[in-house]
Amino acid sequence: MKLDAILWDYDGTLVNSVPKNIDITKAILSIVAPHLTGDNLPQYLLTEALYHEANHGAKNWQQLYVDYYGLTEKEMLQAGSMWAEYQERNETEVMLFDGIKDVVQEFSHYHHGICSQNSQKNIRRVLNNNDIGAPFKAIVGYDDVSSGNQKPHPFGGVKCVESILGHTDSELLMYIGDHEADAKFARNLQVALGNNAKVISVAAAYSQSEPRSWSVKPDYIARNVEDLMSIIGKYA
Structure with a gap:
């Protein structure tokens, strides 16, 4: 699938x-x-x-x-x-993790989206400055979701999926995040989308997180950015 x-x-x-x-x-x-x-x-x-x-x-x-x-x-x-x-x-520069641009470009034929507690405008600017904005069909940021519906509540994820696909009956999604709240978010999103959906949770451990200690376990752990190539590739 x-x-x-x-x-x-x-x-x-x-x-x-x-x-x-x-x-x-x-x-x-x-x-x-x-x-x-x-x-x-x-x-x-x-x-x-x-x-x-x-x-x-x-x-x-x-x-x-x-x-x-x-x-x-x-x-x-x-x-x-x-x-x-x-x-x-704030004008402090942020940098893509080494190798992230290669991952996005490798799988640019897929629809991509972002569910974040950062600002949508800020995110879009950074993506465009790094020439990877095109695959990202939807960005749901902090200012797009009420304070009571921030992650791990699935509201932003449902909104993102609707924006990307025009519906919420998709069968297979992947969510990649570095925090235990992201693993919970993936589980909550799957429940919110219903029985026809499967949300694969991937932990970005390359940002110094420790997924093995999380109470909600991800489906996969990316110890380095290069691991994302093989993890996503399983479903390509």
Whole structure:
């Protein structure tokens, strides 16, 4: 059975956006939680390694902001509402992971989509700047989904599939992401799409995630970007 579409997460899957995300988070904290800046900056924003530890340890971005960065729930909600604007405003460069362009080009005859908590405009700009925008028929970002329907809720995935295919009765999809929430999202999306759908979950472990520790296990683990060639190739 061949794939109907390949869906991707963005941050930590297509691009290494850690330096930019740290910079954005610091800017947002300076507005919503100035007591967590300067000498009181959360330790998980001090280095990329510590950021990865927190990002992959948290179940979702809300827990990341509250349990790891120390924001109150009110501050967390305000920070979330500012994320898309500050992403688009921030000029820190992000880079595709080495080999990602080759993977997308190899399977460019398939429809691709992105379900992300990044900004749609920001994502599209990076894809186009790297000459891989054409295969991505739909991008559903943070600002396209209400706060209550963010991943791992399947709403954004259903919206992405509808945009790509014009329907939601496809039989075989693949979702690639670097976080346990992405594995949960793939499972939730399969349930939302109904009995005729199968969503294959692939963990992008090349971004320093540890899928073997996840309570929801992916179908495949890509330890390096090159692994995606063979994993996707099984269904090509």
